Amino acid sequence: MMTMSESDTPPFRYTAAMAGEIEPRWQRHWAENGTFHAPNPSGDLADPSHPRAGAPKLHVQDMFPYPSGAGLHVGHPLGYIGTDCYTRFKRMAGFNVLHPMGFDAFGLPAEQYAVQTGTHPRTTTEANVARYRAQLSRLGLAYDDRRSFATTDPDYYRWTQWIFLQIFNSWYDPQARTARPIDDLIAAFESGERQPKDGAWATMSAVQRREVIDSYRLAYVSEAPVNWCPGLGTVLANEEVTPDGRSERGNYPVFQRSLKQWMMRITEYGDRLLADLDGLDWPDKVKLMQRNWIGRSSGAHVDFRVDAAGDAVISVFTTRPDTLFGATYMVLAPEHDLVDGIVPQAWPQGTQPSWTAGHVTPVEAVTAYREEAAAKTEQERTAESKVKTGVFTGAYAINPVNGARIPVFIADYVLAGYGTGAIMAVPGQDERDWDFAEVFDLPIIRTVQAPDGFAGAFTGDGPAINSDWLNGKSVTEAKAAMIGWLEEHGHGRGATTYRLRDWLFSRQRYWGEPFPIVYDETGMPVALPESMLPVVLPDVDDFSPRTFDADDADSEPETPLSRKKDWVEVELDLGDGPRRYTRETNTMPQWAGSCWYELRYLDPHNDKVLVDPENEAYWMGPRGAGDCGGVDLYVGGVEHAVLHLLYARFWHKVLHDLGHVSSSEPFRKLFNQGYIQAYAFRDARGVVVPAEEVVERDGAYYYGEQQVTREYGKMGKSLKNVVTPDEMCEQYGADTFRVYEMAMGPLDVSRPWETRAVVGSQRFLQRVWRLVVDEESGAVRVTDEPLDPKVRKTLHRVIDAVRGEMEELRFNTAIAKLIELTNALTPLAVTSREAVEPLVLMISPFAPHMAEELWRKLGHPETLAYAEFPVADPAQLVAESVTYPVQVNGKVRGRISVAPDTGDADVRAAALAEVGEALSGREPKKVIVVPGRLVSVVV
């Protein structure tokens, strides 16, 4: 059967087998000729003889993958194919295109696999990278392979460590709003230009001075509450913890523990990270997510003296200082440091029974409530958010504006981690405070005039009331006036707070970048000099951090590197003779390598600097005053909206401040591609069955004789619905696969995978092939006869449309236009070169191998990668005539055909003549002529 069907296929038809021969051949050709090498202005990749040397540049980048052991499925390369089509188009349109690809190869999965199997993570990682490279190159992606790297290459992470040193060796100058070398700060202390926060520089010991300096560094060691995840044996950044208090990776419980860890002072950049979002061409959704994450709010700090508790002062942050006259009670977070100091021995006179939760003394009440709160998970806390809980501390505070004595509560609706962990409660203007006040029967004073009949907390604008000297002012005016008053009387000051926290930067893992840091006998960190980079990750026998029972909150982290004593204990000469040091044994988080990789692509082999300034300025520099510069197009999934994109912006700004890069943002334009999803099927027991073997009958789905249920979601091994690009290349060829992925919908929309629909793209390519090649003889059928004038107009209309669609990444509609053109050419008796050559060029971004092959057959010895993308002849775009539908009262009653340049009045006259019968003598009330569109007559 097979041999019969094969023998019946015309010998020169474009089939999967044919594609399987053509594609690797052209891939070799491109590789051998360095077809996709992009020339740099300077350095080892400079090439003045390159056809695009000195041309306008375009830097397009994909979010590089973490090479997992499972390999790629058809969803992964969607964005890569998209950028490949775009950059191939732009290269033909005259740009010097940089389109590189690398691998984000440090991280947990390789390490966890190593722990299970004893295989070194480097072995696994290298094998996975090789597999990914093979899968990607089979797709014909036009990367400049000289610029590829993995973050695990010592040549690469040398510079990750170098950047860490830059950050460690700088501080943030809030006046200049910039990072500066730490030496500037030391000089300022030496000269007396600046004073340390506490103490006099001149009288400090060397160790004290180092402590002061270390407290200013942008990378610093801090003993602070962190997210400790015993199940993973490591600490995590806030961004890596889910809202329900679990690890994003592995879904283990996370606990707050005070531990000594490396932090990065990203909070200093909060306002710039926020403000500079405005200038970026990013999806609004992503900008909004970053704004929410940074969470800037402005208002004031207000100090409340605690009555009869020595000199205790509760400082609160509020965005509504204008409502201070309505503050009728205060709330501290249960964990707040001040709580113990203010709780009196006994309940004061007049304590309401409902405030004490039935406890005999305030101490008991507070202790019990704290235990209750601590026992609740984050999830329980928020799930019960509708009912406010809390307990009176027994203490009163004094409202600074009117001297009112107001009770102080603890309640878990106030979060220890935000603001000062304490609030002034203004039930009249805050819904949460209102709810709490109702539960505890606390007074409510409105300080903003609410509309008549309004019930509940009023958060809108209105004139101030019950507020003495603020009365009558609007919210905005009252805020400003109150801040002025607070500052004048020493009761507070205007303030801006951020939800953003400093970035926890150390991990107790093996498979990550070692810190270029050692500790001396004081226990304080010492930066290694650049000459000692890279600090190479040593081999160890045991890759695992000590992990614990997932719920053991009191466990202590232990790093894998700490067990390698001969590496940890070193003798080094750091300028003052050989001395003993201890190495830092934490490693950097997985984000480190992806924080700056866009820069290394620009100058990947440079061993003198991270990137030559000339190369950086060319590929990423600002395009004028006030421009941020950056990658011209960055494509990836929306899941990195906060983590990666925020960290990368932060590092980029530090490098910018220190003068290492001219751009102030890493990614000028961001595009989120959609996901390819897939159907999965389960049998009656809920067990997943292989999707490939399920058949559809009469609207139901069957696996064998069993009926199964269909669900829609991700493609994955556990859902038994994975389709790989390798299978698609085997069955159809890479070009068909590429065309299908680009044709199935807009790049930013998620859609279901449907293998049986791929054949449509194959048929399309077959028709194009057939236009050029005789399927029986293999001869080229193209002639030099001029094209039929009508088809010529179609050709130019398509060229014009395709250019527009390509610029906007609308590949699905571009391909539809190309199919339209192909279908117009197919029935013609002769195929003329005039149409076929533009078609081949236009199809080449999508089906580059087939296009190269046809281009060669058409008599061109050179690659088409640098051929000019077709340009439409404007003369061919004007229609000979325009047909106007003529509507009478909204219904089409006739059509007129006129020359395109006919004036409105003539169109109107012709239209009225055409529908004279339908009007039957009635006088039109109104005649609307939409030029080039239609005529609408109203009677």
Next chain:
RNA sequence: GUCCCCGUAGCCCAAUCGGCAGCAGGCAAUGGACUCAAAAUCCAUACAGUGUGGGUUCGAAUCCCACCGGGGACACCA
């Protein structure tokens, strides 16, 4: 609970500034050509009135309001 995005033939998707819903395109379906037959290929055909209900307009898939359905973000952030 709040905010954002999206609902167009059986399915994936087109439709400039509100202007003839599809000679945008594809899958599947049906019929035909080719074939002893089938596959492949080619040709042709039909199928929705735009989630629902209102409104604005000469004219609404497009703008406004409400509701329904799907997806996403945030969820005590003072």
